[in-house]
Structure formats: structure tokens, C-alpha cells
Amino acid sequence: MKVLVTGGGGQLGQSLAKVLVDMGHQAVVCLRGDLDITDGVAVQRMLAAERPDGVIHAGAYTAVDQAEEQPELAYQVNVAGTRNVVLAAEAMGAKVCYVSTDYVFDGKSRHPYTESAVPHPLGVYGGTKLAGEQVVQSFGSRWFVVRTAWVYSSVGKNFVKTMLRLGRQGGMIRVVQDQWGSPTYALDLAEFLVQLLATERYGIYHATNTGVCTWYDFAREIYSLAGFVVTEDIDAESQGEVRAGDDALAPYPSASQGQPSSGRLFSESLSQIKIQPCTTADFPRFAARPAYSVLDNLALRAEGFSPLRPWQEALQQCMEELAQTTEFNWLRFIRKG
Ligand SMILES: NC(=O)c1ccc[n+]([C@@H]2O[C@H](COP(=O)([O-])OP(=O)(O)OC[C@H]3O[C@@H](n4cnc5c(N)ncnc54)[C@H](OP(=O)(O)O)[C@@H]3O)[C@@H](O)[C@H]2O)c1
Numbered sequence: 001m002k003v004l005v006t007g008g009g010g011q012l013g014q015s016l017a018k019v020l021v022d023m024g025h026q027a028v029v030c031l032r033g034d035l036d037i038t039d040g041v042a043v044q045r046m047l048a049a050e051r052p053d054g055v056i057h058a059g060a061y062t063a064v065d066q067a068e069e070q071p072e073l074a075y076q077v078n079v080a081g082t083r084n085v086v087l088a089a090e091a092m093g094a095k096v097c098y099v100s101t102d103y104v105f106d107g108k109s110r111h112p113y114t115e116s117a118v119p120h121p122l123g124v125y126g127g128t129k130l131a132g133e134q135v136v137q138s139f140g141s142r143w144f145v146v147r148t149a150w151v152y153s154s155v156g157k158n159f160v161k162t163m164l165r166l167g168r169q170g171g172m173i174r175v176v177q178d179q180w181g182s183p184t185y186a187l188d189l190a191e192f193l194v195q196l197l198a199t200e201r202y203g204i205y206h207a208t209n210t211g212v213c214t215w216y217d218f219a220r221e222i223y224s225l226a227g228f229v230v231t232e233d234i235d236a237e238s239q240g241e242v243r244a245g246d247d248a249l250a251p252y253p254s255a256s257q258g259q260p261s262s263g264r265l266f267s268e269s270l271s272q273i274k275i276q277p278c279t280t281a282d283f284p285r286f287a288a289r290p291a292y293s294v295l296d297n298l299a300l301r302a303e304g305f306s307p308l309r310p311w312q313e314a315l316q317q318c319m320e321e322l323a324q325t326t327e328f329n330w331l332r333f334i335r336k337g
Pocket residue numbers: 006007008009010011012013031032033035036037038057058059060061062077081099100101102129147148149150151152156157251252
């Protein structure tokens with residue numbers, strides 16, 4: 001199968017590049033510099049030149065908070081850009097797989113959202129991704145819409161890497177405990193997307209790693225796997241000013257560090273960290289987040305695909321990958337056996 005990937009430089013795009021090659025497919029992975037999806041003519045030219053069997057549309061405007069201030073730009077990329085991709089794919093007879101988000105839901109449910117649940121986005125990012133879904137369904141004839149959540153990988157900006165960086169800096173780390181979801185490893189998601197694209201089982205899917213946790217639980221697991229000695233500080237007042245840090249523009253991190261460090265290199269003496277649960281209200285952001293965005297992977301199971309593995313197993317693999325790829329060797333902190 002020949003597959004064209006948009007947003008090839010992102011976390012998912014890079015994972016798709018690896019998975020496509022590993023699975024023996026022909027991959028045309030387009031970075032934003034190769035293909036700006038807001039340029040309709042360029043998209044048509046690219047698809048006409050490559051004539052792929054399918055397009056995995058992973059390119060998106062993903063800065064959730066910034067989108068509140070840049071709704072036109074978010075629209076240009078997530079809605080008009082998606083329309084460009086779908087129209088060009090349709091003209092070439094290619095299938096389209098559009099990657100969407102748990103943020104199409106408001107998170108007010110206390111039960112996992114199935115594919116037929118009624119979306120109700122809370123902010124601009126979720127709203128434009130939902131409008132992108134509608135564009136795919138309106139202009140495409142052979143489409144998959146795959147909603148996922150809490151994506152991380154060993155590349156790009158994400159919660160796992162933010163937590164490791166904050167852990168290295170030491171001090172008190174405050175993490176949101178009242179938002180629930182399913183952390184999803186980009187490589188696992190990429191494998192599912194490629195498998196799905198090879199079929200004709202069109203429609204809407206939810207695809208996340210199995211299991212549910214809060215951002216706080218997720219952080220605890222990251223630190224446990226990395227071998228930090230963690231002290232829970234449930235009652236302590238936050239020390240210092242709460243700050244979003246330079247990850248504020250990353251899509252989903254929900255953590256802050258009470259006491260910024262001097263930026264010195266990680267050392268054994270700093271492997272003891274304090275972690276404190278906090279609430280969404282303690283950690284104001286521009287964009288509202290759904291409190292409960294657990295996605296029931298009902299269609300995936302019903303169509304006979306294997307559920308993605310438990311999130312803790314996937315996280316372990318990502319941590320092992322990080323241990324081999326970052327300048328700091330995390331391997332010595334990875335729990336063995
Ligand atoms: N990250 C999550 O937790 C999460 C959760 C649910 C759903 N999703 C969805 O999953 C998909 C992949 O997300 P990700 O985590 O891989 O995000 P990402 O790392 O931010 O990657 C998005 C990619 O899209 C590219 N892009 C932005 N504007 C573009 C344009 N005009 N033309 C072409 N490419 C453009 C970006 O390029 P630059 O690098 O040059 O900016 C980036 O490489 C997105 O559709 C996102 O909405 C993500």
C-alpha cells in the first residue's frame with residue numbers, strides 16, 4: 001500500500017513513518033515544509049504526483065490554549081486544510097484517515113464515550129477538529145475518522161517528556177488529579193491506523209491504549225518507571241508561584257512545578273521528588289479541558305481489531321526508547337523485570 005502522511009514531523013507523523021516502513025508499505029511522509037495543507041493547490045499537486053492508495057491526515061493545529069487566541073489559524077489548518085486533503089484524495093480515489101480528538105467531547109459524562117456519543121467541544125481546538133470530521137464526512141466517500149487522546153511518544157513535546165524534565169529539575173511537582181483519560185502511545189496508534197487503512201471498514205473509531213487514569217496517576221507511573229523516589233505531598237501548600245513552564249503550548253500537559261530549579265543537570269541527589277495532586281481550578285489555562293474524556297473503543301472491538309495494549313505497558317516501551325535516544329541516559333532508572 002502506498003500511504004501519504006500529512007503532519008509528518010509531529011509525534012504521530014514520525015511514528016507513522018516508522019510503522020509504515022516496518023510493515024513494508026511505501027510511505028510518503030510530508031513535513032509541513034513539504035506540504036502545507038492550507039495550500040489547496042499544493043495539496044492537489046502532491047496527491048496527483050504521488051497517487052497514494054490512502055492518506056493518513058495527522059497534520060493539525062494542536063496548540064489547545066493558543067487556539068483560543070488564534071481561531072482563524074486553527075480553522076485554516078484543521079478545517080480548510082482538512083477539506084483540501086479530502087478533496088484532493090477524493091479526486092485521486094484515495095482513502096482518507098483523519099485523526100481526531102477526545103476534545104470533541106465536553107467531558108461531562110462519567111461513562112466512556114462511544115463513537116455514537118454526541119460531541120460538544122469546549123474550545124476552539126476541539127471545535128475545529130470536530131468541523132474537520134464533518135468536512136471529511138461531507139466530501140469524502142471512503143473515510144475513517146479516528147479519535148484518540150493523551151498522545152505521547154519519544155519525539156515531540158508531550159506530557160511524558162515534560163514530567164521527566166521537571167523530575168530532573170527537582171522540587172515540588174503539581175499535577176492535575178481531576179481529569180480522566182487514556183494515555184496513548186503514538187506508535188501503538190500508528191500501527192492501528194495503518195492496519196485500519198488497509199481495510200474497507202470505513203467509519204468513526206475511537207483508538208486509545210486500554211485503561212483509564214488521571215494526569216496525576218500518569219505522572220506517578222512515569223516517575224515510578226524512571227526510578228525516581230517519589231514522595232506524595234497531598235496536604236502541602238504549593239511552594240512558590242504556579243507556572244505553566246515552556247510546555248504551555250504543547251497540546252495536553254497539565255502540570256506545573258512549584259519551585260523552579262536552577263536548571264542544573266540531573267544528579268542522584270535530585271532523584272527524590274515531591275509530587276502533589278492539584279485540581280484543574282488550581283491550574284488555570286486559556287482553554288477549558290474535558291474533565292472526563294475516556295473513549296470507549298467500541299467500533300474497534302466490534303470490527304474485530306485487537307484492542308491497544310494497556311497504557312502502562314505502552315508507557316514502559318516509550319520510556320525504554322527515551323532511555324536510548326535522549327542525551328541523558330534514562331536506562332539506569334528503568335525498572336527491570
Ligand atoms: N497530542 C495529543 O495528545 C492528541 C490527542 C488527541 C488527538 N490528537 C490528534 O492527533 C493528530 C497528531 O497529533 P500530534 O500529537 O502528532 O501533534 P503534533 O506533534 O503537534 O503534530 C502536528 C503536526 O502537524 C503539522 N502542521 C501544523 N500545521 C500544518 C499545516 N498547515 N500543514 C501541514 N502540517 C501542519 C505540525 O507541523 P509543525 O511541527 O511544523 O508545527 C506538526 O508536525 C492531530 O490531528 C491531533 O489533533 C493529538
